[in-house]
């Protein structure tokens with residue numbers, strides 16, 4: 001077993017998943033302002049140190065993805081953020097892309113940037129304690145998109161990123177996110193997501209990336225959020241499994257889904273069904289941002305000094321996601 005494969009498995013095995021706490025300052029500002037909290041470095045740190053100190057981190061969270069600001073911060077009790085995360089036997093990770101920019105010659109689509117100077121930044125993050133990384137490619141979905149150009153360009157960037165990350169001893173999370181915005185059908189999402197993922201693996205193989213040392217972070221197969229033809233949770237799980245079975249090489253150790261705008265319960269229920277119906281060899285778990293933190297953030301905003309209610313809310317969400325990662329979640333446990 002390679003060292004990278006061991007790290008990947010430690011992050012996602014035994015009902016553990018990933019906490020995606022890597023919101024950029026711009027995104028975190030939106031999240032904080034939505035609950036009437038001012039976005040300062042101190043407030044961003046306070047919310048995150050409360051979450052990362054929660055009891056269920058140890059049992060439920062195998063890895064935390066951080067943003068550059070956070071990985072460099074020191075908690076109010078004097079520990080560095082990577083040390084705080086490691087104290088729960090959880091692995092610190094870091095978002096290394098620099099964001100999705102307009103794609104030249106296809107202005108309604110995006111290309112993710114961040115390859116320039118990446119090798120040097122990776123060395124710095126390794127020294128700070130990071131052992132895995134994230135890069136998110138984002139694809140619009142409609143009858144015209146994603147274009148061949150967007151599929152090709154993002155796959156190329158994800159593969160070059162992954163090769164550099166492995167060269168520096170870390171596990172790349174490969175995240176091609178086909179967005180749920182729009183009125184598209186679930187079948188179009190299935191077709192296009194399959195195409196996007198297949199192209200990513202073609203490029204990863206071309207770049208000689210060790211597929212046993214990556215984690216794939218895809219979207220689930222859903223109808224668009226404006227579609228009139230929503231599908232059931234059972235169908236989401238079936239179509240998601242069909243997509244991954246047909247497009248992911250067997251060496252990949254595991255798949256950690258993004259929540260992508262699903263509600264906390266929806267993301268949990270869908271993951272649970274995916275695991276109940278899992279007819280693949282892949283570990284299927286979560287790498288949720290909003291679906292792990294939304295209600296905790298709301299709770300925290302009532303009194304930002306009061307840690308316990310926020311931690312209780314997060315602990316419950318983390319536990320429910322962990323049960324879903326084993327196919328053992330139920331509505332009774334959720335609302336108990």
Ligand code: 13P
Pocket residue numbers: 020136175258259260261287288289290291
């Ligand atoms: P969400 O689960 O909120 O979609 O965030 C996951 C993520 O990391 C998106 O890049």
